[in-house]
Amino acid sequence: MSETVITFQNVTKKFAFQSQKTFKEFLPALIRGEETSKGFTALDNISFEIKKGESVGIIGPNGSGKSTILKLIAGVMSPTTGKIQVKGQISPLIELGAGMHPELTGRENIYLNGAILGLKRKQIDANLQSIIDFSEIAEFIDQPVKHYSSGMYMRLAFAIAIHVNPEILIVDEILAVGDDAFQKKCFRKMEEFKRNKITIIFVSHSLEQVKMFCDKAIYINHSKLISQGEVDNVCQEYEQTINKK
Amino acid sequence: MPGVTNGVRVKFSSFQSLVNCYKDQSHKKVFGDKIFRTIKASTCFQNQSWMVYNELMLAIVKEIRDIIKWRELLAQMVGREVKARYKQSILGYFWIILNPLAQMLVMSFAFSIILRIPTNATGNIPYSVFLFVALLPWTLFANSLSSACSSLVNSASLITKVYFPRTILVLSTVSAKMIDFALALSVLVIYMIVYQLPVTLNILWVIPIFLIQQIFTMGLSLFFAAANLLYRDIQYLLSLLLVLWMYVTPVIYPADLVPEKYQLVFQLNPMAVIINAYRQTVLGGGMPNLLSISIALAVSLLVLLIGFAYFKSREKIFSDNI
Numbered sequence: 001m002s003e004t005v006i007t008f009q010n011v012t013k014k015f016a017f018q019s020q021k022t023f024k025e026f027l028p029a030l031i032r033g034e035e036t037s038k039g040f041t042a043l044d045n046i047s048f049e050i051k052k053g054e055s056v057g058i059i060g061p062n063g064s065g066k067s068t069i070l071k072l073i074a075g076v077m078s079p080t081t082g083k084i085q086v087k088g089q090i091s092p093l094i095e096l097g098a099g100m101h102p103e104l105t106g107r108e109n110i111y112l113n114g115a116i117l118g119l120k121r122k123q124i125d126a127n128l129q130s131i132i133d134f135s136e137i138a139e140f141i142d143q144p145v146k147h148y149s150s151g152m153y154m155r156l157a158f159a160i161a162i163h164v165n166p167e168i169l170i171v172d173e174i175l176a177v178g179d180d181a182f183q184k185k186c187f188r189k190m191e192e193f194k195r196n197k198i199t200i201i202f203v204s205h206s207l208e209q210v211k212m213f214c215d216k217a218i219y220i221n222h223s224k225l226i227s228q229g230e231v232d233n234v235c236q237e238y239e240q241t242i243n244k245k
Numbered sequence: 246m247p248g249v250t251n252g253v254r255v256k257f258s259s260f261q262s263l264v265n266c267y268k269d270q271s272h273k274k275v276f277g278d279k280i281f282r283t284i285k286a287s288t289c290f291q292n293q294s295w296m297v298y299n300e301l302m303l304a305i306v307k308e309i310r311d312i313i314k315w316r317e318l319l320a321q322m323v324g325r326e327v328k329a330r331y332k333q334s335i336l337g338y339f340w341i342i343l344n345p346l347a348q349m350l351v352m353s354f355a356f357s358i359i360l361r362i363p364t365n366a367t368g369n370i371p372y373s374v375f376l377f378v379a380l381l382p383w384t385l386f387a388n389s390l391s392s393a394c395s396s397l398v399n400s401a402s403l404i405t406k407v408y409f410p411r412t413i414l415v416l417s418t419v420s421a422k423m424i425d426f427a428l429a430l431s432v433l434v435i436y437m438i439v440y441q442l443p444v445t446l447n448i449l450w451v452i453p454i455f456l457i458q459q460i461f462t463m464g465l466s467l468f469f470a471a472a473n474l475l476y477r478d479i480q481y482l483l484s485l486l487l488v489l490w491m492y493v494t495p496v497i498y499p500a501d502l503v504p505e506k507y508q509l510v511f512q513l514n515p516m517a518v519i520i521n522a523y524r525q526t527v528l529g530g531g532m533p534n535l536l537s538i539s540i541a542l543a544v545s546l547l548v549l550l551i552g553f554a555y556f557k558s559r560e561k562i563f564s565d566n567i
Contacts, residue, residue: 015565075408076564090408098406103329115321116407144332 003087005168005199006050006073011082013043013068042068044223045082050216053197055190057210057231059238060220066203069220070170073201088167088199091117102146106137106156109145113157117164127163134189135159136182155182162189169193172203187213207235301550304557311410319413319420326421341428345384349377352497362498370528374440377433378527379496379520382455385426386462386516387487393418393466394483397474401567411560412553415470419463445530454522454533457542461515464549467556475559475566494520515541515548 016039043065050056058066071077072084099116100109110131114124124131132138135155140148148156161169171190190213193200204210210217210231217234219226227237312319331337350373356362357372364375396418397404397411404411437444473479493514495503500521503511511517518541522533 071405071564074406076405078561098402101325101329103332104325108325108328112321112325115315115318116403116409118315118318118409121317 002052002197004049004085005052005087006201007083007085008046008048008069008072009083009085011043011046011072011079011084012041013065013072013077014039014041014080016040041223043072043079046220046225047082048218048225048228050199050201052199053194054216055194055200055202055214057214057217058201058203058220059205059207059210059217059235060226064220065223066220067172069218070172070201070203073168074170086168089118089164090168090170091161091164091166100145100153100157103144105144106132106135106141106148109156110160113160114164117161119164131156131159131163134162134185151179151182158186162193166198168199168201170201173205207239211235301554301557305553308410308412308553308557312413312416315409315413318409319417322413322417323420323424326417327424338428341425342432345377345381345429346432348384349373349380352376352380356497363502364499370442371440374433374436374442375499375524375528376497377436378523381426381429381433382458382523383491383494383496383516383520384429385422386458387491388425389419389422389462390465390469390487391480391483392422393462394469394473394480396466397470397563398477398567404567405564411563412467412556415466415556416463419459419466423459442528443530444527447526447530447532450526450533451523454519454526454538457515457538457545458519460549461519461541461545464545464547464552467549467552471556471559471563474563490516493517495524496520500524512537512540513544515544 046065046069058069060066068077072079073086074090075086099113101112104112107128110128111121111124114127115121119127132141135152135158137148137152137155140152145153145156169190190200200214202210202214214231216229217231218228219234219238221241226241227234331340334340336343353373353376356376362372364370364372393415396414400414403409403414469479469483473483491497493510494516500511500517518534518537522538522541525531525533
């Protein structure tokens, strides 16, 4: 029995929006004692567990709360109520290279992003060649990143993230940008991670990719957890809901 | 806000019953129950403030440990600030020196040739040096604050995606400005050599004074960065505040011009004390006023504590609100 690395216990996440847009509206409302903010529930009482070495796909339509779950796992947000436990080094691959500075060169960005993901300088030195090789952009590595195409951006970001030696890898939609050859390469790398018992959380709108790669899936709709379990069952349920509409 | 009014009312009523109890010692038996409750409530309140204090100290220790753990990121972030700023500019790093130099020349012209501000009793110091000694640390202060203020907002994409101690974002901007300051300082050194200004060992006082300045800057930076993330009005307010603040600080005029009755306000403004102390030690060759410096240190530490506590209390909702 492998250990649980991620636990969500009755997690609810609410966002507050200011209902009055301007100060002119806000001040009278405050004096009258009206509510100045209204809540929006992004996640409603969600519980699940992810065990070490599992590959879990999170599926659901746009705005259902998938990214919020990833942000909660990555620790950049805290839940409104409920409890979250995460064990292990996380490498988040949420959207394209969040820490990239457009004016810096690819090489400088490798060091910067490596540090953001918690790597030591020595570790980056040791992995530098391997990162450049994986990203396949060796000839542009000393160019400012602002001249890169979005595909090159993503290659570099992915190459850095997989060299963090994560215990938990979070992959959010990013594979959509790369060409087929690079996507295949990424999946090969992720298969390798899977064999090495690294937990992978995978968010994609492509059910094919989820079915092909994940063992389990979590289906979320309208902030609520609809179903979880074996990937084929969950995907089937999701497909049925789509077809009904 | 019903919660707040309730809280105030409760505190007020318990305070009043406490006063009543002290007034009427003879009614002690009748009010026995009430005394007991009041005392319990007040000790409870004391415990709470003790807990808040304890929590704050723990948070500080934890933050320092985190920053040490993430020191490589701090170094990379400082590098990013310094490296990226003057990319695609012809003069590059030369701007760091050119900027304060040009500012100093313009202001010297305005205030020594047109307005003729007296530089103080020590006499034969040229106004440009007199100004520069104060202008450099003031520029460091103003630049640090205004860029720290927008540091969190500018790193929105990082804050919503990756976890690392958020104080690093503020700390790195403040540190990057210190590198600018060190470069600009070389101009002052050259200037002083050219004018052959006498320097005594008291110039070493500059180090503790500088530390106090950075403590004060860091405290304000943490506060403004967190506040600006929640309300963008803060950055506009800050730029207005900085202009006003420069005029109540003896940057362009000597501290002795401050009238006696405003001396207290002057003492409570750490920047005024700090700027004045730089002049006393670098140009005057004397000791700084130790009492004023101690007050400045106390105020700065207090500001750092408050700034840090505010930053920490808002940290959890950063990524929700950015």
